[in-house]
Structures are given as structure tokens and as C-alpha cells.
Amino acid sequence: MNPENQAIEKALIGSKTVHHLARQWMGWAVLFFLVSAVFGLMMRYFFIGEIPYFQFKNLLHAHSHVALLGWGFLLVAGLLVFFFVKDQKRIKIYLNLLLLNVVVVIGMALTFPIEGYGLFSIGFSTLQLFVGYGFAFYFLQDLKKTEKSNATSLITFSIYWMVLSSIGLWAIGPIGATLGRLHPLYFMSVQWFLHLQLNGWFVYVLLGLLLHFLGEKGFKINIPKTFEYLLHISLFLTYALSVSWSTPMKGLLGINGIGVIFQAIAYFFILKPIVLVLISEFELVKDWATKLLWLGIISLGLKAFLQGLLVFPELAQISYTIRMFVIGFIHLIMLGAITFSLGGIALKNNWLPRDASSGWGWFFLALGFLLSEMLLLGQGTLLWLKLGFIPSYHFLIFLASTLFPIGLSIILYRIPKNSSQNFEHQNANSTKINNPKNKKPMKISMLVTIVVSVLLLTSCGGGSENQSTSKAPSAEKVEADPRGIGEIKKVELKEAIDETMASNGKAIVDMKCTACHQLNDKRLVGPGFQGVTNRRSPEWIMNMITNVEVMLDEDPVAQALLEECLTRMPNQNISISESYEILEFLRKNDEEKAGERDGAAI
The missing domain is CATH 1.10.760.10 (Cytochrome c-like domain)
Known part of the structure; x- marks a missing residue:
């Protein structure tokens, strides 16, 4: 074979390999998204029926952990790797991290529904932190090889915020042991993690990947550093709202108000050129993948708009006292902005299937998101205005939530089907590309995942028997006043109900x-x-x-x-x-x- 043909074949094999690796990676991400959606659907059912053997709180922990650390982490990490890491040898490092992350998320999916925060689930959650550290260490090295830009700057800081968010989780143990789990610092630590994950790690990487995606299409967008600095400052100022939830103090809502103003300015000047390019080059009606991308960007803009309203202290307080608003806002970020923007980018790069069947899967997913957001935010607004409940609200939002596992099941089913149909080469030498040996890594990863999951679960055997010993000895029991503590000293009850x-x-x-x-x-x-x-x-x-x-x-x-x-x-x-x-x-x-x-x- 002459050198030219060898070079062509090498390029084809490399393209095939990267394509399959990306599909496998995204396949795991979608699988965990599906698992998280099932947990979410079970939570919705609690309001209209009963589910034996499960507690709502445990399902809530399972849902949030699998969504953030399974779907969210793998989606973001996969896009970063396949956009920026060009060295095939380096990609193997990330595949090992993928395998470990799959193991720990499976562990969390199995243990959180059963025990909530317990020995096993905390162990798996801790392992995931080290996966994140490993990814940050290697990826920052690879990112340095890329030409500096606004995109790489935002992505670099997103990694910083991801690592910095983990301080909140590490602080929980010492604070709980010394000050107790009821201390405000305990809740502030949890909120620190969530705030930097949602508004730091995920939002920053979304903005960076949007800029990089357009840059690869030939549209170089330059954002003045001033607006990046404003974004950094706003990230920490808006943490004040999370603190005020557990520790109401004067001035916190005012600090948050300054933060949301800075954030609105930064979002406007970062998103404006992105939107202008998309309007001129990617028509809204062009294809359904572009529509998903637009849905994600609109969700991000709506997120900034809603936070901007919190400059008014009364609205800021309502935002965390009505739980529908809290859930709707989190879903607006993770489902709306992150899922559809980054999902659209993955579709545009053929790292997720774009066939007609997959399109229906994404349609059901988007429809479920829109319906559930309208119900959550609409019902929250009605409660705020003291106008009561939407008739059959809990049943309606349960029905809307069924669209998530339906859509995700279709997408997941089409990933291996579509992958085998794309990238088939007519070259006579392409038989090497389809060599069954190329399928071994996936089989091996599945086998290792199962084996390691069992080992990790059994290695902690018997721990539950001693779990109670981790608690500090309780102090002498204080007799509680049956009246509680406050202004109410005596209540005269009438015999009849008013x-x-x-x-x-x-x-x-x-x-x-x-x-x-x-x-x-x-x-x-x-x-x-x-x-x-x-x-x-x-x-x-x-x-x-x-x-x-x-x-x-x-x-x-x-x-x-x-x-x-x-x-x-x-x-x-x-x-x-x-x-x-x-x-x-x-x-x-x-x-x-x-x-x-x-x-x-x-």
C-alpha cells in the first residue's frame, strides 16, 4: 500500500475510533440521565400514590446525584475531551476516568435509594470527587496546548469552580462532627457545592463551549475581559442568596442584588455576539438540532432574567420559600440550558445520533421540559398570589414527567443503532476498521464496571452495623418545653373548628x-x-x-x-x-x- 493510502486509512481509522468513543461516552451519559429521570418520576408519584420500600428523601438524593455526577459530568467532560484532546494516547487516560465514573455513579444509583446518605453512598460520592480531580488535573494540562481565547478562559475557570465546589462537601464532615449537622455552616457548605456546580462549573463551561463551537465554524468572538471579571464577581456575590436561605441576615439580599446586576451585564455582553452569529448563520427552522441549541440558549437567558428580578428583596425571599420556584430554576439550568445547549452541540458534531427516531426522542424530552416548567413556575406563581392550585396539578406534572424517560429511552436505543450505520466506508481496506477487536474495549469496560461495582459494594460489608458509632456521643438530654420557644405561651382552643x-x-x-x-x-x-x-x-x-x-x-x-x-x-x-x-x-x-x-x- 502506498504512503498516501496508508495516511488515508489511518485518518479513517482515527475518525472511526474517535466517533465510537464519543458515542460510547455519550451513551453512558444518556443512560444515567434516564436513571435520574426514573427517580424523578418516582418522586412525582409520591404526591398521587404510594411506592413501598422507598423514601422520598432517599430518591431525591439519588435523583440529584445521578443527574449532576452522571449525566451532567459525563456530558460536559465528554464534550471537553472530544473538542480539545487530540492525542489518542491521552484520550485513553480519560477513558479510564470514564470507567471509574461509571462505576461510582452506578454505586450511587444503587445505594442512595436504599440508605440515603449512608456509608456506601458517601463512599461512592467521595470516589466521584477524586474522578473530578483527576479529570481537572489532566484536562488543564491538555487545555494549555490550545490557543488562548475567551472560550479557553471560561472553560479553565469552569474547572476551577468544579474543584472549588468540592470544598463544601469536604467541609460537611468536620462541621457535622464539631458543630453538628444543625449548624448553619453545615447547610452553607451544601449550598456552596450546589451554587458553584450550577452557576460556576456548568454555566461557565456552557458559555465556553458555545464560543468554541462557533470558533470552529469560523466565527471568532472576542469578549472584553471586563465582562469575564464581572461574571466572576457575580458568582460569589449571588452565593449570598443561598446563605440567606439557611441563615437570614441583614444585607445578604442586598449583596445578592448587586450580584445579579453584575451577572445580567456579563451575560448580556457574552451572549449577545453568540446570539447574533446564531441568528445570521443558524436559522431557527434549519433543523431540529439547531432548535434544541436555541432552546438551551433561551433557557440560559431566561435564567439570567429571573435572577435579575431578585434584585428586589421581596422577590428574592419568595424565590426560595416557594419550592416550585426552586425546582423550576434548577431544572431551567440543568435541563434547559445545559442539556439542550450542550446536547445540540453534541448533535451538531455527530457525537449523538441525529436520525429521525432520535429526533422524536429529543422532541419528547423538550416537550416534557416545557410542560413541567410551565406547571412548576405557573403553580408557584399562583401560590404566591394566593390563588390556590391548578386542578389535578400533581397528576398533570406526573404525566409531563413521563415524557422524560420516554424520550431518553428512544435516544438511548438509537445510539448503538445509529452508530453502526454511520461512518461506513466504501474503501476495500475498510475491513480493518470493522475488525471485531475494535468492539472489545466496550465489552471490557462493561465487564470491569460490573466487577468493580461488586467489589466496592462488598468491600464495605458490615459497615452498616457500626455506622452508628460514627456519631458523637450525645450530651445529657435536655428536657424540651412542650410549648416550644417563642412568643406563644398559651393558646385557647375553641371546641368547634372556625x-x-x-x-x-x-x-x-x-x-x-x-x-x-x-x-x-x-x-x-x-x-x-x-x-x-x-x-x-x-x-x-x-x-x-x-x-x-x-x-x-x-x-x-x-x-x-x-x-x-x-x-x-x-x-x-x-x-x-x-x-x-x-x-x-x-x-x-x-x-x-x-x-x-x-x-x-x-
């Missing part, structure tokens, strides 16, 4: 409580309301509603509930008169569901 007060109380509960509590005895984020007036005195209930920070810090019963649920109840700024109306509704709820009420009245 229907007007109960109706007003239900409206407040619908707006501020039902995203975390059910009216039955089933736990969601917090315990169910059924039977609460038989377990707690009316004074305790009203003090817990109106004086929540002090109660969580000083009342033993409230602290025990927080220790059990691991989610700090936010201050909803409910007045004493409103808390009385809530109490009246809870009395009525117990009478209807438990058959008795006021069993704990003093």
Missing part, C-alpha cells in the same frame, strides 16, 4: 408548605401533617411556624426533626395571626384524616 380561619390557613399551607409536607402521614422533604396536633401542643406548632430559626437552634424536638430530615425549614415570615389560621387548618385536617385532634393540647 371554618373561615381553617380555609385561610389552607391557602397559606398550599402556598408555603405543601412542596415539602403532605397532608397525610407520609414524609416528603419533611414529615406529614396528619396527627401533628396529637403529637405537638398548639403553642409548639405556632412557635415553630413563627420563630423557626430559634426553634431549630434551641428546641430539642425541632432539632431532632432536623437531624432526621436534614433539610432546614426556611423562615416564611408568617405572622402570629396567620400561624393561628394554619393551626386551625391542621386541627381540621387531623379531625378528617386521623379521626381525632388536639391530643397534645396542654
